[in-house]
Amino acid sequence: MLRTERLSKRIDAFALREISLEVAQGDYYVLLGRSGAGKTQLLELICGLTPPDSGRIFLEGEEITHRRVQDRGIGLVFQDLALFPHYSVKDNIMYPLKIKNLSLKERVDRVQRAAAEMNITDLLLRKPDTLSGGEKQRVALARTLVTQPKILLLDEPMASVDASLKDDIRRMLRRLNRSGQTIIHVTHDYGEAISLASRVGVMHNGRIIQEGTPLEVFNHPVNRFVARYAGIKNFFRATFIKSYNSCSGITEKRTKFRLPKGCYPSAGLLIIGSSEVLLSRQGAAGVQINNIHGIIDDVVPSPTGFEITVNAGDFFYADITHREMEENRFVTGEKVIVSFRSESLRVVGEGDDKKEY
């Protein structure tokens, strides 16, 4: 459907570097990254508002790298929505239809259909400055969707929406995607990516550093940056040692990790999910179990229970449920043992964003 080949663009000190991505028909592709990662610039390159310095863009097999914005058949909804303030909602939605020289009846029909689909029929006579963030979002979507774009680009579509309305917008976007609309959605919110994406691309410093299904990306982050997005807090810079029948990693704070047998780089990052870290007073038994002694530094309520921080030289973060807390009654300053299976540890080679061991 949409393919970019080594797309690059330098804008002042920032550069998008060799972006190659592929979005299939019907995909919901979420580009995830911090602000300043280059997500919006990439959307502007794809829809033709900015020409690339190098690289190519293909849509439905045809090269569109140098095609005019107006002729690409790509719809873009900007983060600030860019509604025309001097037009009513109806005229905003009708704007692209007037360009197409459609009959008045056809235009009115299409506006009514789009308004009904977005549930904004009662707003048609209003001016944009009288609408809420969620209403504006729907109007902007309706205005773009009446053009029947081959692919819909959404730049931070939840940014101007109240938290209470985000679910509505999510439902609407999912419905839109289920109806066959291919979507590229830019966001900095991991939750949005998880709840909407069929594929995710994580952007950092003008590059896509990891791509795949949400499960692939968030269960197997290739580096600290992606792992942070997946909510993983336990990162340890370590050097790796291989002996006759075991492998281990030693952090800068001298914490020693037992690793499954395998081939590791000489140095890298050790990553473990907070939910895979167990806390107890006696430790866990087993050959492949790591038991590390530490002192509870902090206990913070979390949506699923508590997040406990343990100072063991390195800081470990453990998610425990309400029930576990009731059973163990962990308190700050208490000595505990942090346990986790060696298999739960992931190793990412340093200086190599993509390589996982």
Add this chain to the structure above:
Amino acid sequence: MMKGHTLFNWVFTILAALVLLFIIAPLAGMFLDSSFGEVRTTAADPAVRRSVWYTLAIAFSSTLIFAVGAVPLAWIMARRSFPFKKVVQGIIDLPVVLPHTAAGIALLGFISRDGALGGAAQKAGILLVNNGAGIALAMAFVSLPFLINAARDGFAAVPERTEKAALTLGASQSRIFFTVSLPQAWRSVVSGFIMMFARGMSEFGAVVIIAYHPMIAPVLIYDRFNTYGISAARPASIIFILVALVFFVMFRVLATERRQIFRREDDAAD
């Protein structure tokens, strides 16, 4: 603290009042020194009526004609980056800082028979000196910056995203200009138009070099002053000031009305 604050307010209020008084006092004095009979007699004078009419018509035509180029120039200055943009902005502002008689002399060299434009116009059978066309050019020369700068600020304030959105919705550059940029910058463009018209209407220095005749109001006032003295120039000045004020207010009201009509039409169309 409160005392200092009060003193500050007093000083500023007095200074502001002095400046306002400086503007109002001569005008008020002029009105008070002229009798209603003098003003009525002068208003009936065909030469005065003609000059006021010339002034209004030429200033308006000049503003309207030059707006055709000035508004696009304002848009370019607001939206485009190009080499020597600051130099171009300096050129736009130049007429404001030039002595107006010097501007008239420069313009005369350009539009007289020996000048580049004047020579070409003469070949087409048009004279640009000592007629309405010359006066219009002189008025435009000194007043164009008011329209260009106001419109430029208006276009610069239009969110660029709305123009980009229109592009992605399939609109051409010209459609975007007329349906997205200009309507949003309309208030500033009209404001600039009124300022250019008002400034052109009151121009004397450049006009008098280009064309003493046909006499526009500022030249007629000067002529009356030179020939008959201040008492003859005063009623003509009062009439011109009143007419200028009426037109200035009328344009402002029309511009406001127009915005409201647009709003009502939008609502009615829905």
